[in-house]
Amino acid sequence: MILSTRSLTKQFGSFTAVDDVDLDVAEGTIHSIIGPNGAGKTTLFRLLTGVHAPTAGRVTLEGAEIAGRKPHSIARKGLVQSFQLTSVFPRLSVLESVQAAIIAPTRRPLDLVTRYHRSVEGEARALLARVGLESVAGSQANSLSHGDQRALDIALALATKPKLLLLDEPTAGMSPAETQKTTQLVSELNRTTGLTILFSEHDMDVVWGISHRVSVLHQGAVIAEGSVAEVQSNPEVMTVYLGEGEPLEKLPA
Ligand SMILES: Nc1ncnc2c1ncn2[C@@H]1O[C@H](COP(=O)(O)OP(=O)(O)OP(=O)(O)O)[C@@H](O)[C@H]1O
Numbered sequence: 001m002i003l004s005t006r007s008l009t010k011q012f013g014s015f016t017a018v019d020d021v022d023l024d025v026a027e028g029t030i031h032s033i034i035g036p037n038g039a040g041k042t043t044l045f046r047l048l049t050g051v052h053a054p055t056a057g058r059v060t061l062e063g064a065e066i067a068g069r070k071p072h073s074i075a076r077k078g079l080v081q082s083f084q085l086t087s088v089f090p091r092l093s094v095l096e097s098v099q100a101a102i103i104a105p106t107r108r109p110l111d112l113v114t115r116y117h118r119s120v121e122g123e124a125r126a127l128l129a130r131v132g133l134e135s136v137a138g139s140q141a142n143s144l145s146h147g148d149q150r151a152l153d154i155a156l157a158l159a160t161k162p163k164l165l166l167l168d169e170p171t172a173g174m175s176p177a178e179t180q181k182t183t184q185l186v187s188e189l190n191r192t193t194g195l196t197i198l199f200s201e202h203d204m205d206v207v208w209g210i211s212h213r214v215s216v217l218h219q220g221a222v223i224a225e226g227s228v229a230e231v232q233s234n235p236e237v238m239t240v241y242l243g244e245g246e247p248l249e250k251l252p253a
Pocket residue numbers: 012017035036037038039040041042043044
């Protein structure tokens with residue numbers, strides 16, 4: 001397992017947001033975390049990335065304990081979440097944003113005219129090709145469509161060479177066409193590079209379409225885990241979604 005948690009728990013006061021979670025993410029897989037609003041998905045991700053310290057439990061990345069470490073230390077070990085970052089470099093072009101993300105970990109000043117910066121142009125263009133943004137390399141980052149901005153966010157995360165990429169609801173707010181493009185991108189990244197991807201998602205078509213494993217969170221606890229077919233045929237999962245009044249098209253097949 002590239003990532004495991006054992007008895008991972010987060011309490012806010014007397015409220016338990018993440019409850020005794022045992023999670024195993026196998027290397028090279030696309031593993032999705034689903035569950036109704038408030039199930040604890042984002043809190044779980046924040047425990048993994050070090051934004052929150054757990055109340056109890058363990059997190060291991062490639063066998064090394066990371067629970068309670070600082071976010072930058074966890075990111076350096078290869079567990080990286082893609083955030084909406086395009087606003088961080090509003091005046092840079094798409095290409096320059098990726099160049100900046102590639103050299104940022106070396107802690108050199110972000111001087112765009114240095115030869116050092118130009119030396120990563122090839123690497124940056126290759127990353128843009130991987131996420132399908134070659135044709136907009138010269139555009140200003142904040143002028144891109146919503147879907148393309150999220151693809152750029154993924155490129156910025158990839159620039160740090162993660163071993164495991166976390167995506168918290170990557171298709172949120174996207175049109176059906178953008179959702180399909182993003183789903184395809186995630187699937188292709190995994191297939192062509194073997195990158196392990198852990199993501200949370202509300203769109204069940206996306207989940208069933210690309211996940212190797214699915215974990216279902218409900219009130220902070222994992223109530224089901226398995227292949228798509230196993231989770232779809234789990235009666236408890238059906239009950240949770242029916243109980244939340246999810247629209248029928250979001251129900252498991
Ligand atoms: N910092 C915090 N302090 C107190 N309660 C919190 C905090 N963060 C989250 N919670 C609570 O923990 C629960 C889980 O929230 P979380 O955001 O992890 O759910 P989620 O599964 O990501 O939901 P959504 O699908 O809406 O994104 C919610 O009841 C939320 O109100």
